[in-house]
Amino acid sequence: PKDVKAMAAAAVERAKKATDNVEFSAEDATRSDPEFLVEVFSETVRAGATILNVPDTVGYTTPDEMFELITRLRNEVYNADKVTFSVHCHNDLGMAVANSLAAVRAGARQIECTINGIGERAGNASLEELVMALKTRQEYFGFESDIVTEQLFPSSKLLSQITGVDVQPNKAIVGANAFAHEAGIHQHGVLKNALTYEIMTPQSVGIKSSNLVMGKHSGRFALGERIKEMGFDLNDIDLNHIFVEFKRLADLKKQVFDEDIEALVTHGIGKQTDKFSLEDLIVTSGTAAVPTATIVMKIDGEVFKKASFGDGPVDAALNTIKEITGIQCTLTSYVVKAITGGTDAQGEVSVGVEKDGVRITGRGAHTDIVVASALAFLNALNRLEIRSKGHSPATPIQKTVLGGV
Incomplete structure (x- = not known):
């Protein structure tokens, strides 16, 4: 134990040489001996730590236990009134947000959290849930954050786009159903007075509503x-x-x-600078026909054309793209979802691609699922190209003079 405390203090002292604001985080703090935790934190405060982080590393603790632990640390740690207490809660038992809020009530003034609650295993405390809980129940918690809440939903969507991981429909705050009311009595109540069943407005988290109909005549x-x-x-x-x-x-x-x-x-956004772009795609398929895809695409502005076969129209299209680009990669995942309702809805395709140990997610959207699949695959290849800059680019097949497709 003495060695551990000495090492912790030495680490803080070293960090203080680079910055005045040093956070010390005690791994698996919620399952540690509280008395020893007090001793370690006290040593790091003496060494110059300004933030003491209490991680619930495996998501094991409960709100009551978290409240008691933070309260004890604030009462017993050396110069506790001169440091900021922080928590870092995992969601293995589904209590990350509740534990974080309990810590705030006990005196923590920093919460480490993530948008959409992403993180290893079951994830971390959800930023949007914490922010809106503090804002909506300010009379109870007595605190707010400086987060611009109108950016919560756009940020959530952006992160989903980047990671390729969709938010579950019933996710609090940013899920597709968060402000949806299906029961007739609920719908009637919302129409009469939105506050009947909505404790916050969609607009407060950045979900815009508009009566503007967009169509082919819109400028x-x-x-x-x-x-x-x-x-x-x-x-x-x-x-x-x-x-x-x-x-x-x-x-x-x-x-x-x-x-x-x-x-x-x-x-x-940014498509105009992509190395690979789709110009045309024609597929033939049927119960007695061999699925075939003919693709016209550009590579650095030059036009290439080729046809190939596959086990279905999507497979044929992706095989053709591989032959044109000369890039051999593995398709690790393929997901299709409808962006809106109706038979004319756009389909969004998400593909996972792996090449030389590098994994990339690509996305594409179109009213034709095969086209959306090709766009998603090309999006992944363009992202692979960016990642591999500095290495020799893939060599495409010999250029073909365009004729009839």
Whole structure:
């Protein structure tokens, strides 16, 4: 124990040479001997620690136990009134948010948390749930954060886009059903007075509502304004690119929903600088036909064309792309979901790709699932290309002069 305390103090002293603000975190603190924890924390405070972090590393503790532990530490740690107590709660038993809030009531003033509650195993305390609990029940907790709550939903969607991990529909605050009311009596109550069944508004977390109908007659300005309302800030180049894609989609759908526009933005920004891009795709398939895909695509602006076979139209399309690019990789996952309802809905495809030990997630959206699959695969290849910069690029097949497809 003496060696442990000495090592902890030495680590803090070393860190103090680089910064005045040093956080000391005690691994698995909630399952440690409280008396020894007090001693270790006291030594680190003497060494200059300014933040004492109490992790519930395996998500084992309960709210009552967390409250008691933080209270004891604040009462017994040396110069406890001169440091900030922090908690880092995991969600293995589903109590990460509750434990974090209990710590706040006991005197913790820093919570380590993550958007969407992502993290190893069952995840960490959910940032959006903590923020809105503190805001909605301020009269109980007595504290708020400086988080701009209107950015919670856009941030959640952005993280899902980056990680390829969707938020469960019934997830508090940012789930698709968080503000949905199905029961008739609930719907009637909400229509009469939203506060009847809504303790917070969708707008307070960044879910925008609009009566503006977007379709093929909508102009660039209207689209730009709608995108701003949704929380995106695009430059003119990106907006012009998204507008072209919007007009293409509007020709295929009677009405373009916010979810469609969001997909266009998240999938379309930066596309004009991609190494690989899809120009045309034609597939033939049937009960007695061999699935075939003919693809026209660009590689660094040069046009290539090829046809190939596969076990189904999607497999044929991806095989053709592999042959054109010369990139051999493994498809590790393939997920399809509808962005909106209706038979003309856009489908969003998410693919996992692995090459040389590097795993990448790609996404694509289109009203045609095969096209969406090809776009998702190309998105993954473009991301692989970015990751592999500095290495020799893949060599594409010999260029083919375009003719009839």
